[in-house]
Amino acid sequence: MQATNFILLALTGILAASVPLCMVWMATGTHRYRKLAWVIVFFTFDLIVFGGFTRLTDSGLGCPDxxxxxxxxxxxxxxxxxxxAEALMPTGPVTKVKAWIEMIHRFLAMGIGFLIIGLMIASWMQWRRSNGRTEGRAASPWLPTLLFFWVIVQGAFGAWTVTLKLQPVIVTLHLLFGMTLLALAAWLGGREDHLLRPGPALAPLEAAKLRSLRPLAWLAGAVLLVQLALGGWVSTNYATLACNDFPLCQGQIVPEMDFEHGFTLWRELGKTAAGHYLPFSALTAIHWVHRNFAAVVVLVLGLAAWRAWRLPGLHGTARNLALVLFMQAFTGVATVFFNFPLAIAVLHNAGAALLVLLVTMLNYKVQYQLGTKPQARAHAVAAPAGHS
Structure with a gap:
């Protein structure tokens, strides 16, 4: 790629970032750093949803470099x-529409990268102005710095997704790292929210209930991570319709399945590790495992939402978690019943991202309320004054 084109590409990314940056800068009030953190959360969520749309429309190779x-x-x-390329293969991976879908995805990703760079620079400038003093590490610049390095890794996997021709393990990791980026950004946004509005001290009974919830909240995160990996594996192997009925699969509780080939990680798309065509029974195994593990997700996340419902500061998060969990199960079943319509599949992908946001916020709120002493909260109120 010539230097001139690379500069034009970088300028496009800067332009994509400049609009939300200007909106944050022109916003009324202070706490612009907090607003920028949540803008990054918003656009990262959008990127994940649009990335799902890119994958579901087979646009991942719309630009093959x-x-x-x-x-x-x-x-x-x-x-x-x-x-x-389109004249040679009118329904192939490269068309005008698919090229634009793929490049818009890349432009949005570059814009988020520049937003995170701005956030990291602002965090280090604030840290230097405070001479490195923080209250309970609340103003630490290391989380924004981690976001910066994480987005570099995510960009590298985006490149390998194209250069390795949609190799399933690379595409799945690209999805997982995108979800992790969303979780890190949401954790940072939650931290800034609590700096601005620290909650009241907890009564001993409330603190005990939160401590009992914490292991379940972390378990919910771990279970969701496994399901995200399984869902990504279904999507990247195009195994969504391997089971075309529900709750049975091909009319059976346990259909014919090939777990060995289905869950061999390092292989080409649609091929076994030996280079042969992937048997349909391997796709069935991929779909069947994801579908059945969803029951574990509903059980664990549903229990976490139920336990959090009556706890201080967690009612709204628990309510939204229960609602999104129900909608996610509905869109998963509807995808099969309605023969994989694009709109429902994109909604299912968006629901997964919302679950990541809500489970992250549940964990953060539990951790924050247990880990912050009342006197530390009083000091923290002054911290956002420098966020301008």
Whole structure:
């Protein structure tokens, strides 16, 4: 890719980041750092949903190179190459529409990268102004720095997704790292919220209930992570319709399944490790495991929401978690019943991202309320004054 095109591509990313940055800067009131943190959460969520749309429309190779499109900064400049590929294979991986879907996804990802760079710089500047003093590590710049390095790793997996031709394990890790980026950004946003509005001291009984909830909240996060990996594996292997009925699969409780080939990680898309075509029974195994593990997710996350419902500061999070969990189960079943419609599949992907947000906030609120002493909260109120 020529230097001029690379500069144009970078400028596009900066332009994508400049709009939300200007909105944050022009917003009334102070606490712009907190607002920027939540803007990053919002756009990261959007990126994950649009990334799912990119995958579900088979647009992941809409531009078969990286970071540009046929070495150009955008599909306009690569029109001749895209038109030639589309003429050769009108329903193939490269079309004008798919190229634009893929590049919009990349532009949004670059914009988020620049937003995170801005957040990291602001956090270190605040830390230097305070001479490195923090209250309970609340103003520590290390979490924004971790976000910066994480988004670099995520970008690398985005590149390998293209260069390795949608290899399932790479695409699945790309999805998982995107969800982790969302969780890290939400944790940072939650931290800033509590700096601005620290809660009251807990009564001993309330603290005991929170301590009993904490292991369950962490278990909910772990179970959700496993299900995200299984769901990503279903999506990246195109195994969504391997079971076309519910609650049975191909009319059976336990259909014919090939776990060995289905869960071999390092292999090409649609191929076994030996290079043969992946048998349908392998796709069935992938779908069946994801579907049945969903019952574990509903049980654990549902129990966590029920336990959190009556605890201080957790009612809203618990209510939303229960609602999204129900909708996620509904869209999962509807995807099978309605033969994989695009809109419902995208909603299912968005529901997974919402579950990540809510489980992260549940864990953060439990951890924060247990780990922050009343006197530390009083000092923390002054911290956001420098967030401008």
């Amino acid at each position: 990286w970071p540009g499109c046929y070495g150009e900064a955008n599909p306009f400049l690569a029109h001749e190459h895209i038109a030639a």
